[in-house]
Amino acid sequence: MADVRFDGVRKVYDNGQVAVHGASFDIADGELMVLVGPSGCGKSTLLRMVAGLEEISAGTLSIGGRVVNDVAPKDRDIAMVFQNYALYPHMTVAENLAFGLKLRGHDKAEIARRVQAAADMLGLDGMLDKLPRAMSGGQRQRVALGRALVREPAVFLLDEPLSNLDAKLRHSVRTEIAQLHRKLGTTMIYVTHDQVEAMTLGQRIVVLNDGVIQQIDTPMALYERPANLFVAGFLGSPAMNTLRGRLQAATDGRFELDMGEGQRIPLGRPSMAPDWLGREVVVGIRPEHLQPGGGEAAFEALIESIEPVGNEMFVNLRHGARPLVMRVPPQALPAAGEGIGVAVVPAALHFFDAASGLRLEPGA
CATH class of the missing domain: 3.40.50.300 (P-loop containing nucleotide triphosphate hydrolases)
Structure with missing residues (x-):
């Protein structure tokens, strides 16, 4: 050896x-x-x-x-x-x-x-x-x-x-x-x-x-x-969802991503540095960290198709012009063409600098 x-x-x-x-x-x-x-x-x-x-x-x-x-x-x-x-x-x-x-x-x-x-x-x-x-x-x-x-x-x-x-x-x-x-x-x-x-x-x-x-x-x-x-x-299948925009403060300590053209994604209270506010970033969300539901980090999306693959389902969504994929256990969902509430898991979000593509870490 x-x-x-x-x-x-x-x-x-x-x-x-x-x-x-x-x-x-x-x-x-x-x-x-x-x-x-x-x-x-x-x-x-x-x-x-x-x-x-x-x-x-x-x-x-x-x-x-x-x-x-x-x-x-x-x-x-x-x-x-x-x-x-x-x-x-x-x-x-x-x-x-x-x-x-x-x-x-x-x-x-x-x-x-x-x-x-x-x-x-x-x-x-x-x-x-x-x-x-x-x-x-x-x-x-x-x-x-x-x-x-x-x-x-x-x-x-x-x-x-x-x-x-x-x-x-x-x-x-x-x-x-x-x-x-x-x-x-x-x-x-x-x-x-x-x-x-x-x-x-x-x-x-x-x-x-x-x-x-x-x-x-x-x-x-x-x-x-x-x-x-x-x-x-x-790495990851389906691939990580990525959304580009500017980080903005919302209310009560919450944040959101302003993607322009009136499109905003609530992010809840993720771990992030104060100087990221107003910065153009890319937010990464693994498909398993989008879930059906509501709450302070939820938004409405359109179901385009549902792919059952046995022990889980891939739900192809659209929020405005942006495609997203959600990975969930088998369950009853609205049909393709209908709207659904989608909740983000704030603690699982990934942040990247929009210019360099490098990962951003709070306190780094």
Whole structure:
């Protein structure tokens, strides 16, 4: 096992495109770190630099305390799992698992031990004689995991390993990866564009956008205290509601957001700094922090549609020209096209500077 350290790591392609802007962060020994962001944000480039598949333009990358900028991929003690499995179609499962070990000159007894251990851990024991074409997508992905596992590397690299699986298989293989990490305690770097994978797998998450690190923290810290509007909007499904306007004092210590054109949203008594009054801000409201009802932080909205999804409902609303989403338990509500009273949870509001998009904190 080993820690991984990025110190000002930068990637610039020959055409001048900057894929990664000076990334600096540490991944602890035994940690499962997820790199997440939209397509083209630089997450796979970071992973490929760890693997040695992309040259580093500037900065240093260390694995286990050793700078590996100029170390060949085969000498970095890493193993990589790709989204397309990359299995040899003419080889059985056992042969696929053993192939890399044979290339590295391990003896037959050691190869057999490692292959059997991986097969037992991943539930592949009865499939060792099968060819990949006779297996499901989930089974093939387990073989790809097993091929990395037999290497017994210091660092596992997983590049969108579940993107080719359907929703049910993604859930089951995601669970297997989490269990595998708990059993092995090996350092893992996991790349995905899927925020659900990031939130459920990562001990910590690196959120990237346009090659720049936006925030690094635990899943719930990112969800509850996003550092900026990008993180706030990227993590959470449905996405956070955002409303732009000026903060105004109402009455009895209450506040409201003046969005112009006669549109105002009551905010109740949230925690905020006095100097925010009159300032243009963006107020973020998670869908679960809008609830049907009245009170001092309530307003009227129009129901546009209701989406039942089993144990909860997503209610698509409109307040003036502004769309909102409310997440509620299954319940009787007015029909689409009718009005409804909507109450804000003041203590759960998020405030961001309208110009910079950065989070505002009382007393900061």
